[in-house]
């Protein structure tokens with residue numbers, strides 16, 4: 755019960771900034787691409803050139819609909 759004051763005091767504190775900022779003015783690493791990267795984007799390339807495996811979340815089984 756004696757900790758109420760401490761709880762109240764920390765209540766106003768904002769969440770720690772987890773987002774890392776990156777230097778401004780970075781552009782896509784892909785040659786010829788001048789897409790600016792966000793300071794919050796930790797990739798070296800824009801979304802169009804980022805090498806990422808996109809999971810097929812919306813993928814339907816083609817054979818299921820083929821009757």
Ligand SMILES: [Zn+2]
Nearest residue numbers: 782787800803
């Ligand atoms: Zn790019």
